[in-house]
Structures are given as C-alpha cells and as structure tokens.
Amino acid sequence: MKLVQFMLRDHKYRIGVLKDNQIIDLKSKFNFVPCLMVEFFASSSALAVVKEILEHPKAIYSLDEVDLLAPIMRPDKVMCIGLNYKNFCDELHTGCPGEPVVFSKFPSCITGPHSNIKLPTISNQVDWEVELAVVIGKQAKNVTASEAFDYVLGYTVAQDISARDWQVRNGGQYLLSKSMDTFCPLGPYIVTKDEIPDPHNLNLKCWVNGELKQAGNTKDLIHKIDKLIEHLSSITTLYPGDLILTGIPSGVGCNRNPPQFLKKGDILESEIEGIGRLVNHVV
Numbered sequence: 299m300k301l302v303q304f305m306l307r308d309h310k311y312r313i314g315v316l317k318d319n320q321i322i323d324l325k326s327k328f329n330f331v332p333c334l335m336v337e338f339f340a341s342s343s344a345l346a347v348v349k350e351i352l353e354h355p356k357a358i359y360s361l362d363e364v365d366l367l368a369p370i371m372r373p374d375k376v377m378c379i380g381l382n383y384k385n386f387c388d389e390l391h392t393g394c395p396g397e398p399v400v401f402s403k404f405p406s407c408i409t410g411p412h413s414n415i416k417l418p419t420i421s422n423q424v425d426w427e428v429e430l431a432v433v434i435g436k437q438a439k440n441v442t443a444s445e446a447f448d449y450v451l452g453y454t455v456a457q458d459i460s461a462r463d464w465q466v467r468n469g470g471q472y473l474l475s476k477s478m479d480t481f482c483p484l485g486p487y488i489v490t491k492d493e494i495p496d497p498h499n500l501n502l503k504c505w506v507n508g509e510l511k512q513a514g515n516t517k518d519l520i521h522k523i524d525k526l527i528e529h530l531s532s533i534t535t536l537y538p539g540d541l542i543l544t545g546i547p548s549g550v551g552c553n554r555n556p557p558q559f560l561k562k563g564d565i566l567e568s569e570i571e572g573i574g575r576l577v578n579h580v581v
Contacts, residue, residue, distance in 0.1 A: 299348070300487040300574075301452070303335050303371060304364040311367065313338055314359075315352060316487055321364055324348060326357030335488070336373050336539030339435055339451060367410045368484040369454055370433060373539040376403040376482065377530060378429075378458055380472075382520050382545025389548040398521045398529050403458070403543075404477035411455075411485030411574070414581045417562060418478045421461035424560045424580075427546040428504035428512050428568040430497065431456035432523055433488050438536040446527035449536065452490040453497060455570045456543050457483040457504075457578070462552045462559070483566075484541075486574045494572055497523055501571040502547065506564055514547025521545075 300316040311333040314321040324338070325331040328347065332338045341347075380399035381387050387394050409415070417424055435451030459482065464475035494500070497516060504512035521529070526542055551558040560566065564580040 299490040299493065301335060301369055301490065302487045303367040303369045304359075305367055306359070306364060311371070315348060317352070319361055321359045321361065322352060322355045323357035323359065324351055327351050327354070334372060335370055339538040342436065365410075366412065366486050368408045369486070369488045370484060370539050370541060371408060373405050373408075373541055374537045375534070375540045376405050376408070376543065377541065378403060378476065378543040379521065379526060379545045383514060383518050383547045384520060385514065385518065385548040386546055386550075387520075389553050394520050398526055400530070401472040401476065403482055404473075407477045407479060407481040409480040409483050411483060411576045411578075413480065413483060413578060415459060415483065415560070415566065415578050416480045416581055417560065418461065421463050421478070422559065423462040423552065423557070425460045425462050425551045426504055426506065426511060426560065426566055426568075427458040427460060427550055428502050428570070429456045429458055429543045429546055430500060430502060430516055430570055430573075431484065432497075432526075432542040432544060434536045434538060434540040434542070436538055438527065438531045441527055441531040443524040443528040446524035447491065449527060449531075450491050450523070451538070452488040453494055453570075453573055454484055454488050455486070455568055455573055455576050456541070457566065457568050457576060458543055458546065459483070483568070483576050483578045485576060489573050500573070503569050504549070505567040506558075506560070508565075511551070512547050512549035514549075516544070518547065519544060
C-alpha cells in the first residue's frame with residue numbers, strides 16, 4: 299500500500315492511498331479521519347480503517363488533480379544515522395563506527411517530493427544525500443531487534459540536504475547544517491512494510507542534472523534497521539510518524555575533487571528501488 303499526503307485546490311491537507319495511479323481520499327468517508335498522516339497513525343486501528351475505506355471508496359482523484367506533499371509532516375522526531383555505509387566511511391578515510399552515530403533534523407525542514415530546495419543565503423556549500431527513511435508506525439520503547447519490524451509502518455525516500463560549511467561550525471554540531479528550510483525532501487509516498495520483502499536489499503541512487511552522483515544498496519548498511527530501532531528506543535520513546543534516516547552511500551559533493559555543491563537551477567533526483575523518486579528543483 300502506498301500512503302500519501304496531498305492537497306486539492308482548496309489548499310486543505312488530506313491523506314490518501316495511491317492505487318492504480320489514482321488517489322483514494324481517506325477522509326471523504328469518515329469525518330473522524332485526521333488531515334495529517336502522523337495523527338492518523340497515532341491510532342492503533344488506523345490500518346483497519348484504511349482497509350475498510352479501500353473496500354468502498356468514496357472520493358477518488360487522478361494524480362494531475364492533486365499536489366503531492368511530504369507523506370509525513372510534523373513528526374515528533376527526525377533522527378539521522380551518520381557513517382552507516384562502509385563505502386561512505388572509506389570515502390572519508392575513517393573507520394566504521396562501533397555503534398550508531400545519531401543526529402537530528404528539525405521537523406520543520408521537511409518539504410514535498412516535488413518542492414523546491416531553497417538555497418540559504420548563509421551557505422554556499424549545500425550538498426545532496428539520498429537515504430532510505432524508516433517510518434515508525436506505533437509507540438516504541440525498549441524494543442528488541444527481534445521485534446523491531448513490528449513497530450515499522452513503512453519506508454519512504456529522503457534527502458538529507460546539508461550545508462557543509464555549517465557542519466564544521468558550532469563545535470562540529472550537525473543540527474543547524476541539516477535543518478535549514480526545505481532541507482528534507484520526503485516522499486513521494488510511504489510504502490507499507492508488507493510491500494518491501496527485504497528493506498536491506500534496495501538500490502538507491504541520486505542524480506544532479508541527470509548525472510549519477512550516488513549509487514548504493516541498503517545491504518551495505520553497517521547498522522541494520524532492527525538494530526537501529528533497538529538502539530534508539532532504548533534511549534527515547536519513538537512515536538508514530540517518527541522518521542529514521544538510515545544513512546548514505548558514497549558520492550556526495552563535498553568529497554569530490556574538486557568539491558561540488560548544489561546551485562540555482564539544478565535538478566536533484568533521488569530514487570529508491572520499490573519505493574519511488576523525488577524530483578526537486580534548486581532555487
């Protein structure tokens with residue numbers, strides 16, 4: 299199942315299911331359905347409600363009638379894992395970390411799958427980072443790795459846009475460099491976990507103006523998804539809609555010779571096998 303957040307010409311947020319290139323509006327049948335995905339899946343009966351609506355849909359829209367938004371908006375947390383692909387660690391000439399390197403992004407930097415990436419005036423080193431994002435489906439605390447996938451709703455494509463010059467400021471704190479406006483394109487939908495037999499064997503790629511920059515496979519994750527959920531939930535409670543960005547393969551701009559960064563007019567495309575593609579213009 300592909301879950302979407304979208305907007306019609308009334309500019310009201312809606313949630314839906316993409317099926318056969320059409321969007322089934324989940325709110326059109328039941329008034330109690332919230333307008334935000336993160337609120338909907340706070341209910342333990344959300345998936346059951348979706349299945350009931352799909353059996354007798356009321357409002358259906360074609361893709362050209364809607365604007366697709368980020369499938370998760372206003373989550374409690376956006377957690378990111380650094381140094382989680384061996385080839386990226388090799389690119390940096392550093393060893394693989396013994397435990398996950400965790401940082402965060404402000405949820406306010408999330409933007410849509412086709413939205414513009416806005417270059418900040420305070421940085422001229424804005425870089426690309428395609429990542430598999432895990433979407434948490436229910437509250438999790440002290441979850442073991444063996445039960446971790448019970449708490450996963452699904453997966454989506456993320457771009458961890460980064461201002462590299464700001465990564466070395468503030469004593470090396472990453473938060474500000476990762477959290478500038480529009481620095482987290484997300485989408486185009488959440489693919490539920492039942493449609494992804496093995497999230498640890500997915501190709502992911504990133505292009506700038508049609509030129510391939512990153513190519514990797516999630517089989518190369520150093521810290522796997524189940525272990526990440528175990529680790530993170532031992533520290534903090536995970537809530538429905540929380541995002542875990544699992545890391546990046548090699549090929550980012552700052553490690554090239556000479557370094558390359560995003561500039562006005564660029565088109566950034568990000569794709570993960572079986573999940574979808576983001577296409578974002580840089581302005």
